[in-house]
Amino acid sequence: YDTFFYVATLPESEANEILSDSQENTQCNWFSPDEALEQFENGKINLPPPTWCILKELSTFTSLSSLIQSCKTGKRDLTPIEPIFVKGNNESQITFPSQNKTLHIFLKDGRVKYNLVTKPSTANL
Numbered sequence: 859y860d861t862f863f864y865v866a867t868l869p870e871s872e873a874n875e876i877l878s879d880s881q882e883n884t885q886c887n888w889f890s891p892d893e894a895l896e897q898f899e900n901g902k903i904n905l906p907p908p909t910w911c912i913l914k915e916l917s918t919f920t921s922l923s924s925l926i927q928s929c930k931t932g933k934r935d936l937t938p939i940e941p942i943f944v945k946g947n948n949e950s951q952i953t954f955p956s957q958n959k960t961l962h963i964f965l966k967d968g969r970v971k972y973n974l975v976t977k978p979s980t981a982n983l
Contacts, residue, residue: 863912865929867922891916901969907941907952907961910972 876886889897891913897903898910905913919925928934941952941961952961962973 861908865925867926891919899971904970907963907972911961911974914974 873888878884878886887903894903894905894913895910895917898905916925919928939954941954944951944953950963952963954960958976960975962975963970
């Protein structure tokens with residue numbers, strides 16, 4: 859996917875002024891990355907794979923300031939991710955060849971679940 863995700867700070871006084879467009883975004887909620895992943899895990903919100911993947915990455919930061927600092931370095935690889943989708947009977951997979959990762963998509967208790975698996979690099983073998 860070739861999707862932009864933006865990081866910005868917002869004064870707390872303006873946090874309630876965010877509105878949905880009722881088309882692409884039907885509701886607006888504020889979550890930390892961990893809270894959003896937990897809401898997804900509990901079946902309370904839906905997350906498409908690109909959003910789920912970026913939230914997993916964002917959850918590795920210990921603070922907003924460390925995330926902002928990381929963004930300012932400009933060292934993040936912005937090459938579009940070109941996943942390969944393989945549909946199976948009980949589980950589908952999205953493979954990210956350039957990142958040695960596979961996202962397993964499956965149903966558990968009637969809800970969509972994701973499991974991201976990183977394959978060891980063979981570059982140093």
